[in-house]
Amino acid sequence: MEIILFELALTFYFAATIVCVLELFKGAAATSRIMHWIVIAGFILHTANIIARYVISGHIPIANLHEASSFFAWCIVLLFLFLEYRYKVGLLGSFIMPIVFALMLISSMLPRKTEPLSPxxxxxxxxxxxxxxxxxxxxxxxxxxxxxxxxxxxxxxxxxxxxxxxxxxxxxxxxxxxxxxxxxxxxxxxxxxxxxxxxxxxxxxxxxxxxxxxxxxxxxxxxxxxxxxxxxxxxxxxxxxxxxxxxxxxxxxxxxxxxxxxxxxxxxxx
Amino acid sequence: MKTVVIGLNHKTADIELREKLAFNGDKLEEGLLKIRALPEIKESLIISTCNRVEIYLTAEDADKAYESIKDFLADFFSIKKGSLDNALYVHKNTEAVKHIFRVASSLDSMIVGEPQILGQIKDAFEFALERKTTGVILNRLLKKAISVAKRTRTETKIAENAVSISFAAIELAKKIFTDLSEKAFMLLGAGEMAELAAKHLISIGVKDIVVANRTYERGCDLAKEFNGRAIKFENFISELVHSDILICSTGAKDYVINKDQMHEVMKKRKNKPVFIIDISVPRNIDPEINNLNNVYLYDVDNLQGVVESNILERQKEARKAEDIVEEEVETFKRWLASLDSVPTVVALRDMAESIKKEEIEKLMNRNPNIEEKDRKAIESMANSIINKLIHPPTIALKEDSEDKDILIATIIRLYGLNGEDNAKK
CATH class of the missing domain: 1.20.120 (Four Helix Bundle (Hemerythrin (Met), subunit A))
Structure with a gap:
């Protein structure tokens, strides 16, 4: 379950990154709105993934590098959404979402097992x-x-x-x-x-x-x-x-x- | 019914002729009412701006309408009829629709994408509406033209980039600073250019303006005009520490500030950004200054370069806008076409209904012992017969086809429908 959530979040961030990069070259108000909703959808799934891992492992899921990268990306998206809402500056996503996606991609390639915490x-x-x-x-x-x-x-x-x-x-x-x-x-x-x-x-x-x-x-x-x-x-x-x-x-x-x-x-x- | 536009613009007529034909002041009302009174013309509307005078109308006979409008213009403005021949253009039907869509979208303007024309068209439309000179077709046409203009503006960037030096400078300033109204401005030199700049700044809400001029008194005069502050010319460099934007237009033969001096200023400002616009020729600001961190120096040529690339950009966008116009013309054409077939369809059905009624009445008179129940059955059979008979021609009429005019005429003739009577309905 939590793996599916992670993969889905990764997919949404990937889609958002594609839209963002396209926006750099094409540029239309519509794409930026689409991007916004894709990011929000990805963020919700990502949050669910983190909660799921918390429930499974019983501790805050930052215990291995996979979890840490994923949590790092989650914090960036959280801040990004806040900044988007607060300042409404154009193209911010085009410069931020690739970072998020890169972190998530790295995270996806690292071992994912939830292990009991070392003492x-x-x-x-x-x-x-x-x-x-x-x-x-x-x-x-x-x-x-x-x-x-x-x-x-x-x-x-x-x-x-x-x-x-x-x-x-x-x-x-x-x-x-x-x-x-x-x-x-x-x-x-x-x-x-x-x-x-x-x-x-x-x-x-x-x-x-x-x-x-x-x-x-x-x-x-x-x-x-x-x-x-x-x-x-x-x-x-x-x-x-x-x-x-x-x-x-x-x-x-x-x-x-x-x-x-x-x-x-x-x-x-x- | 034909939709026609007759007019002239900056491409076909020089300013002299445009001035003579301008419907300004009371002339607009008088002209509009006189045109309405012309027997050939059904609906009418006048658009009169400094770059164009156009009369939109609907008439049965476009050529007759054109002749009578030409006569009217020559008479109304007391000019020779011959002098209009080369200046006037006429567009009919689809071409007229396309023309107003292009005009409203500012594709036919001297500066593509300029915003005034749409307002002028709205005003002209309102004026005509109030005097009830427009009808079904022109009302729909003008409403559509306004919405097409809005569409081109939102879907393309024809109106986006500044195409004058002063607007270009303001646009640049807005990409350096967030809110210009809270920035400190300095005008170096108090000539005509400085005055123009100051007016422009006041209009965008700038409050803090300092004037430094060689002749201190002249500087004071200008400063007073704009609630600004005058300083001695010698002090301008130390004052620059507090200014965010410097507009320089002195008549000096040489640079009034060099890179080292500016470097000192920047240190004192703790590197707060400065935007310098040097509109003086020869230049008064050492171009090397642009290489300092957080200093943005633009001279006249730089600004001109920005304007030119913006114009190119708009022309590129204009092509997209033309596509939108084409698309909208097609939709409008379809509406116009359906308008024509409606009376014929109605006439056809009316005819069938009246035949049915007549025949049933005859039957009832001949056989008075037909019961109510049977009468109903007969009537419903008659209904299905006429429905089935008039269904194919109705469909054909409603369809969008090239030879629709001919089709309508044929049906009117075959069924003996009186076209003119039906058009009135």
Missing amino acids: VLQSNWLGIHTVLAFIGDAAFAMAFGVGIMYLVQEHYLKSKHLGGLFNRLPSLQILDEINYKLISLGFPLFTLAIITGALWAENAWGSYWRWDPKEVWSLITWLIYALILHVRITVGWRGKRAAILSIIGFCAVLFTFFGVNFLLKGLHSF
């Missing part, structure tokens, strides 16, 4: 730590998408060739504003995730910080986003620079998430 994960900290981290990461993922939109629009304005997406992309100001808000949302959540992680580590392993690769890369990610906020506030690194930095930041997020698990083995690879 070290059996803790209330699991939910708090991971949910904070994933919502923070989701905000960073959105900031990445919005950052790309900014760079595209900025390129049109600077080069003075106003073809293609120029008319349908929103203003630079709103893109920069959304980017800033997303990072301002993601950063404190991510910080809390690191703090709760440290507390949990102390609880489970007896020390707050052990320089495990995941911890190191989380710290690097944290520093990048701290830098983004810092230079924006002090010297006004906004717009293009902020957009580029948020793209770099998200690369660090992805590496922390997948790279560490696949390439560098450590305490944190579950």
Whole structure:
């Protein structure tokens, strides 16, 4: 049952991604409305899938990489739907849905078995730590998408060739504003995730910080986003620079998430 | 009944002739009522704008209508009849329908996609409606033209991109800033261009305008006009720290600000974006400034380039709009055609009914002892006979066919239906 739900959600996100990419090239109001409903349908199925896994396993389904990627994607869709509703900026989906689909695709290729939690994960900290981290990461993922939109629009304005997406992309100001808000949302959540992680580590392993690769890369990610906020506030690194930095930041997020698990083995690879 | 349009526009007549033939002020009412009074013409409507004067009408005989309208125009505007020959165009039936659809959709305008024409057509229609000069056909035609125009506007992008320099600049500004009305503007130079720009800005709700001019007094005058603030020209660079949009049109021979100075300004602004429009020739702003982060500099040529690509874009969209028009013309044609056959179908049925009635009455008179029950049976049999007889011609009439006119005429002649009487019904 939960597998069918997952496959269905994946299919809907795939359809949404196709529609979104088509929209980039064709562009009609109708497709964007279709996309919206496809995403909502996918989101509902996805939510059902997560609930089903919770019921089956009895714990929040973020215990293996399959579940984690899927939950990560779910957080992004949740934020995306909120942003769509709040700002109604054009083409946002075309830049976000491919990320969601990619995460879901990766998730679908990973082992899916629901296993009993290893003793070290059996803790209330699991939910708090991971949910904070994933919502923070989701905000960073959105900031990445919005950052790309900014760079595209900025390129049109600077080069003075106003073809293609120029008319349908929103203003630079709103893109920069959304980017800033997303990072301002993601950063404190991510910080809390690191703090709760440290507390949990102390609880489970007896020390707050052990320089495990995941911890190191989380710290690097944290520093990048701290830098983004810092230079924006002090010297006004906004717009293009902020957009580029948020793209770099998200690369660090992805590496922390997948790279560490696949390439560098450590305490944190579950 | 024929639908006809007779008119002239910016392509067929020069401004002088268009001015002479303009139905402005009271002339519109007077002209419309005079046209209605013409015996050849059933329905009528006048569209008169600065680029076109067109008379839409329905008449039995299109050629006669054309001649009498030409006479009327020459007489009404006291011009020689001969001077109209080359300027006037006539479109009949389907062509007339297509013409109004194209005009309303702004495909026949000087600038494709301009929005005024639709409003002007709506006004003209309303004016004619109030004076009851239009009827079934023109009412339907005009309503359809308005809806076709709306359709082309929503389904294509013919009206989307700015095709004048000032609108192009505003459109660009809207892609840099979200809400222009809360942005700070600076006008560098207080000449005619600056004044025009200021008017434009006020109309879109801008409140914060600073004027910097070489002659301070002139700057003050302009600032006062727009509730703005004047500053000394020498101070404009330090003031630029607070301005989001700079419109530059001074008569300076050289650059008034270079890249390093602008770089300093940007640092002080904490890199808040600046949009600079340099409409002065020779240019007053160092083009290198465009390479600074968060500075967007457009000169006249850049803006002209935007406008030209927008015009091309609109022309591409216009082709899509033409397809929509073709499609709608087909639908309208079908409606017009069905309109013609309706009276004939009705006449055919009436004739059959009256024959039936007559024959049953005769029968009853001859055989008074027929019972009510039997009379009913006879009547229902008669009904089935006439229904079966008139069914095929009715279907043929209702069908959409090329030779419908001939078909209608043939049926009228074969059954001896008086076409003219029926048309009145």
